[in-house]
Amino acid sequence: MIRPILIHPDPRLKKVCDPVDDLSDELRTLADDMLETMYDAPGVGLAAPQIGKLHRLIVLDCVKEEGEEPRPLIMFNPEVIASSDETNVYEEGCLSIPDQYAEVTRPKVVDVSWIDRDGNQQQETFDGLWATCVQHEIDHLNGKLFIDYLKPLKRQMITRKMQKLKREMARS
Ligand SMILES: [Zn+2]
Secondary structure, eight states: OOOOOOOSSOGGGGSBOBOOOSOOHHHHHHHHHHHHHHHHTTOSEEEGGGGTOOBSEEEEOOOOSTTSOOOOEEEEEEEEEEEOSSEEEEEEEETTEEEEEEEEEEESEEEEEEEOTTSOEEEEEEEHHHHHHHHHHHHHHBTOOGGGGSOHHHHHHHHHHHHHHHHHHHHO
C-alpha cells in the first residue's frame, strides 16, 4: 500500500524516533509499504517518520542503472558504527522536500549495523551513493533533514518554498 509522504515543515519530521524492540507483522507490513511508496515516488530511500510513523526504520535501494537487479533493503534500528575521514559531496534531495537539491558533505564510507526483516542482525560497509543515502535516512530518525546542513539563509528559503507548496496542495 502506498502511503502519503509528509512534506517539510512538519513536527513529525523533527522528532527522534523510537527503537524497534519487537518485530511485529505490523512493522513488516509497514516496511513493505515504505518500499512500495519509495519506488512509486520514485526515490532511493525513505524513513518511517516521512510517513508519520516514529519508528527507527528505513528502507533504501540505490541501484539506479537501467536493467540492473534492484536491491531493496529494510533496516530496523540502523546505526552508523564507523565512518571514514574521507568525505564525499553529493547533491541531495528528499521526498519530504520535493524538487529541492543541495550539495551536502558526508563521510564517504560508513559501516552500518541493523536488524533485517527476518530479525537478523546485519552489518555492511557502504560507499558512494549508498553511504550518502543510508546516512541521510538515519538522520531522519533523529529529526534531522539534509537542509539542516545548509547555511541558515538557504534553509529558510527552501522552507518558505515548502510552506507555499503545502498551501497550494491544501487548496487543490
Ligand atoms: Zn529524506
